[in-house]
Amino acid sequence: MIPTITAFECSPDEGQGLARDMRVRWALEEVGRPYDVRLVSMKALKEPEHRARNPFGSIPTYEEGELTLFESGAIILHIAERHSGLFPKDANARARAVTWMFAALNTVEPPIVEWEMAQYFEQDKSWRDDHKEMIETNVRNRLGDLSARLxxxxxxxxxxxxxDIMMVLVLRRLEGSGIVEEYGNLARYVARGEARPAYKRAFKAQLEVFKAASAR
Amino acid sequence: MIPTITAFECSPDEGQGLARDMRVRWALEEVGRPYDVRLVSMKALKEPEHRARNPFGSIPTYEEGELTLFESGAIILHIAERHSGLFPKDANARARAVTWMFAALNTVEPPIVEWEMAQYFEQDKSWRDDHKEMIETNVRNRLGDLSARLxxxxxxxxxxxxxDIMMVLVLRRLEGSGIVEEYGNLARYVARGEARPAYKRAFKAQLEVFKAASAR
Incomplete structure (x- = not known):
């Protein structure tokens, strides 16, 4: 059965591949599974049809027969458990991979999303620079710890x-900030992820959605 | 084999049970598994011995023979997969429970942690109230969606x-704000969690750590 995922009809990042559907696309490409994509407009995200898939009105979602999932972490865990290539075979190594998925999403990503949101919503605030500095300190604390472990x-x-799918794409959200580049091994880690054929196929697929939307 | 978890030697919330070891304690109590606790001082958290357990220098961690895990989400997933009582038996229902674990940690918790951190680190800022209002709007958006689904x-x-362990404890972090109480069904949901015997045993265990530290 071919699953259906959701993605933004009109990419807010203009095809940079920073939206969370990229995580699911990459995972599906790594395990060699085809998928269908349902494109959702910003308006439709908040309507009952999409909220039945994801109560928080965001993407991605994953539909496979009777099953509907949301949250990129849960979707990738589901894919990794059912197809080989994304989790180690050894049970302890697998539990550690799951730990790093949660670390990417619950420890590394939150200050990065805060940084991103501040760019959008605090540009007109007098305290913009003061707050940005506080957030960037938090981001650097996480990245310093991650770099030391890597x-x-x-x-x-x-x-x-x-x-690694999770962590690479979480780090990619900092693109343009120059912060990842302060940690040479993290920058090379992201580049290593981007060089994978499955990543490239996933990136191309999401870029084509943006190009098609722009051409309309 | 009895696992060992880590917790703060000196509870920063003075025994309110808001630290993340409470999540693991509650999960272990639900499945009826005993556990040992290693108490870690704030200073020791950042030292190599603890960073080998958790590279980000925080609690909880989980050690079981050769296996060391961190991230409360990963630890609880590990426990839930190995003992009955925390996941439904049906595979699709289980995948949905995993989805809600990630939703608690990656969608609901981040703005709540932001709210918490602002109480600590922005009290002396002239823009404190302006930022607090923005954060509380984000928190209410998430809670509104959650309330509608519940x-x-x-x-x-x-x-x-x-x-539910994850979501109830994430919501508890808002204690004292009055925000959860704006959503009657969420307040009742939290109370329902707190009324479970396993929750009460976990709460008592962490409170005793605080009492012992205070008595010294």
């Missing part, structure tokens, strides 16, 4: 796994 | 699960 390894814990 | 149900998706 060291000279290629991936965050052993072989490439679902955790 | 409706008149006892738990977030079918029977009580690991997702």
């Amino acid at each position: 060291g000279v390894s290629d991936w965050i814990d052993g072989d490439f796994s679902a955790a | 409706g008149v149900s006892d738990w977030i998706d079918g029977d009580f699960s690991a997702a």
